[in-house]
Amino acid sequence: QQPVQSPQAVILREGEDAVINCSSSKALYSVHWYRQKHGEAPVFLMILLKGGEQKGHEKISASFNEKKQQSSLYLTASQLSYSGTYFCGTDNGSRLTFGEGTQLTVNP
């Protein structure tokens, strides 16, 4: 079952912050975040593991609440290059399932 992302879309001005949320109805082993530019393939941003370990991006941070089966992606001081669709992927122990995506637009 796909994880649920919110919001579906967000529009920012350059320099503003945004939070994208991801939740699952099933127990999770890890949460992945990817960004997709229009017409391109998704690109890896970050993995959050049980126990708090993170692997990924320098300027984007995220949290993973294992008990609530939720993750949030924090985009601070947004840049024009942050525009795209963000996907969370949830690992239930045997495969990776992605959410519907959050479309982020950063305007000058």
Place this chain on the structure above:
Amino acid sequence: NAGVTQTPKFQVLKTGQSMTLQCAQDMNHEYMSWYRQDPGMGLRLIHYSVGAGITDQGEVPNGYNVSRSTTEDFPLRLLSAAPSQTSVYFCASSPDWTDTQYFGPGTRLTVL
């Protein structure tokens, strides 16, 4: 390394035709998967494989077959194309599902 390659990039089929979407990777990854992407529905998992000879169904497997005879290749077969299969198809590979997924460039399929 070429990474993950997919062919063709674009394809138009008529209803009822069959075809195979090719996916290959040169990173010796065990885990490979196929997703379809439709507007507003994100990336939906079709089939996946944890190694040569092992495949399993994802969320939307109906109408698609896969096989994994080698580590490098993971073709996706459409048995009898339907307009509902019009989509963008992405193949991905990684050492395992817990690790970074490397996506191919995608195949845009239209079924008339």
